[in-house]
Amino acid sequence: MFEIGLLTIIVLAGLSVVWFTLQLGISPMPSSAKATRAILAASEAAGEGAIIELGSGWGTLLFALARKYPHRRVIGYELSWLPWLYTHLYKSIFRLPNVELYRQSFLAADLSSATLLVCYLFPEGMEQLQQKLAAEHGANRLLISSTFALPASTPEQTTRLDDLYNTPIYSYQLG
């Protein structure tokens, strides 16, 4: 009986990840170690203040940022249930009080308080983000985007990773 219950939970959890992947158009694929290191290095160009991750997935980048900047608010928005739940548990177990997690679309969130925005999305998500940023009034924000560029902005800096795809990490000075 216990095994059947456990198996049901595992199957439902797996199905929820598949469902959100189909709904959102992107899986919760985590940033690689190289991408994480490059994003942490690029983040040093941002001013003090809150950091927001747009689609925080399993928290790979979120927790790396929270450890690098323990005195800054590090906020993650994630819609997919299982990664969001995992990051909640991780935050509690590893006691990272500067991390805030919201199971909410970043497209419906107020991003104006952040001095640093970080994302690893997909082309359509970058188009939606471009429209959202154009409609918002935030001053002096740095956006770091892994792999995908904003369609209508020129990055201030592009770093290419030493990996199979020479993955680009784009930095945009916004506002």
Ligand SMILES: C[S@@+](CC[C@H](N)C(=O)[O-])C[C@H]1O[C@@H](n2cnc3c(N)ncnc32)[C@H](O)[C@@H]1O
């Ligand atoms: C490729 S993963 C990257 C995860 C994490 N940022 C990292 O680098 O390890 C993209 C994540 O964005 C989430 N996502 C996509 N659109 C979203 C939205 N509108 N609001 C919140 N999360 C979103 C997906 O569920 C997925 O977990």
